[in-house]
Amino acid sequence: MTAPHPLVATAQALADELLAPHAQQVDQEGVPASHIEAIRRSGLLGVSAPKEYGGAGAPDAVAREIMEILAGACCSTWFVQTQHHTPVKMLAKSELPVRERLLRPLATGELLAGIAFAHVRAFPRVPVRATAEGEGWRFDGRVPWYTGWGLNDVMLLAGVTDADEVVFAFTEAREQPGLRPSPPMRLAALTAARTVSLDLDGLRLPEESVVLRAPQDKFALVDRPRNTNASPAVFGVAYAALGLLEQAGETGPARVLRGRLDEVRRQVYALAEHPVPHERVEERLALKTRSYELMRAATSAAVVAQGGRAMDLGSPAQRLAREGLFLLVQGQTAEVRRAHLDALADF
Structure with a gap:
């Protein structure tokens, strides 16, 4: 029998010593910043990130095992940190300038990312519209779900253009001109994960914040296995x-x-x-x-x-x-x- 990957052992220790013992308290009071800080220090945020950017470059099987361990110990904490891994993977595949700016700090845990793009799967309904404007993009609409508000540093936001192209761009995960969060949602489960909705009214992001542009049908083909x-x-x-x-x-x-x-x-x-x-x-x-x-x-x-x-x-x-x-x-x-x-x- 081979020894488990070091990050699997790290995840198990974190689950046994911190997450599981406090899961009931977290469920009632919310994911504390201290839990996120422990995950940042652990190296788990870089499990799938390239080694040359400070990540572990581990196989998908390792990432799956870590997900199991964290979710079984404290599902709310797992759900906050799991948002981070899709932006990391998307940056790793990108050839745009934002890769060099964000991939290393995300891979090392210096920054924690959230995601605001599940609404793209509602196509042909378009909850968030992206419009080319000057040397950047304007986003308008409503993101129904955004998890980790107050814990994440950056978010990966997506909107759909009039030409049915999906535009993914990074911005800071904070209230700013054109972006206003709702009060935290009260949910039957995982209220602790700090989920809000986001109202977008002319949020402007520069071209250099874009990580991916793809026709909606091509993105859907890639995205489909994530949910099946x-x-x-x-x-x-x-x-x-x-x-x-x-x-x-x-x-x-x-x-x-x-x-x-x-x-x-x-x-x-x-x-x-x-x-x-x-x-x-x-x-x-x-x-x-x-x-x-x-x-x-x-x-x-x-x-x-x-x-x-x-x-x-x-x-x-x-x-x-x-x-x-x-x-x-x-x-x-x-x-x-x-x-x-x-x-x-x-x-």
Whole structure:
């Protein structure tokens, strides 16, 4: 057996010593800056970043394992930091000037990035319009969800032009002319992740802030696999719930569910390594919905094992069940929703 990647060991230590012991408090009070500072120092923010820019350049399998560990320990903290990795990957592939300005500080954890582009998946509806103006771009509209407000340093924002081109650009994650955040949202789960909406009214960003411009249809082809594959966070939360079930002495149900979860996880990750990420979509969606079923079974079993105590807001079983509900719709697209509803109808 080979030793785990050093960053996997780092993530496990962070989960065991900081995240899991404080997960109930974070759920009620919010992700503290100290948690984010610990993640910055850990090197985890650079797991997928190129080594020449201060990152680890680790394989995707390592990044997936780290996601599982963090999500199972404290889903709110995981959700804040997971926003960071897409901007890093996008910068690593970019040949535009913003790469040299931002990739190293993001890879080393000097800066933490958030994302404001999930709304692009609503096309042909365009919640945020990008318009070429002078030597830069103007953004108008409303970003429905932005996580990590007050914790992130920069955000990756996207809008769609009249010519159906998607424009991605970086800006500071703060209130500024043309950008106004809503009050923090009160959510059934992950309120702790500091999610707001953003009103954009003539936010102007220079051309040198742009990291990518792509026709909407080409971007959708690349983006589609991100949502048809099951998130490692689903497995992290499910395994955490099975841990509670075992602690309650219910080793029989836990063993059966763990075996099923292990097998689905193996299949999901094998497909994630498929060389053509936009192929075998139906199989990916079927495995994703099966992952949801097993997560729901695991978190429900943890609640049942705890009985009435699980209704207390201090119960980890009830927190994991709510986090599971959140993961059912996190990053949801119309295609994923249809597949999930069809699977539920056949249950």
